[in-house]
Amino acid sequence: MLIDIITAFPGMISAVFGESIIKNAREKGLVSIRAVDLRDYAEDRHRRVDDYPYGGGPGMVMKVEPFSRAVEAVKERAAGFSSRVILMSPQGALLTQEKAEELSALEHLIILCGHYEGVDERVRLYLADEELSIGDYILSGGEIPAMVLVDAVVRLIPGVLSRTSLREESFSGKLLEYPQYTRPREYKGMHVPEVLLSGNHEQIRQWRYSEALKRTLERRPDLLADDDNSKGS
Ligand code: SAH
16 A cells, blocks of 8 residues: 655655554555655745735644645656545544444555645645544644644555454444453552453453453443444345
């Protein structure tokens, strides 16, 4: 998979993808991630990517032409790939595990990061195939949301993580994950549940299932309710 992140602040992106699971995925050749500097596609010599809002009001708005030229350029460089353009925006659909799974099957993601007051509406209308939000709060730019999206997607690309570790995770089914323990067996009077030390795989499986269910009911009953709705329809 090829991922192009178009941003006026490419320095924010590079560090994160040089560590941990994403670094390994890149080294294995499973994904290639590029931070594309929006300013390289500005039209004037001051490399300006923002301007005052029509109609007045606070802050600056990111211009449409640099985004348009950058998208064209990265599509050209990835000729033959099927590309999806995603605008990070607090007004977009909420990013879910299901969406991350859908995107992990694509060949080329182009992610557009806004900044300041936001982006010219024509970026949304003419360039973006979809808009995604990472939650109901406002961040200063789309760079951190883009990193969240890339992390969620890349770990799902086949070969990046083991299949089994993905299968049991929270949100991959309808339940939150069961509690996990590692050594030591006892810490400050807190013990690892006996059943996990029993070696009885069937009992462990049942315990984990019932803990996952209990936990989901307590913390996120909406996940179970959603599931009932989808069965009903
Ligand atoms: N004035 C805009 C918010 C601009 S925030 C409004 O009220 O809708 C600046 C940029 O940060 C946005 O263009 C977007 O790219 C990014 N951003 C901020 N919060 C985000 C969120 N929750 N999810 C995804 N992107 C976000």
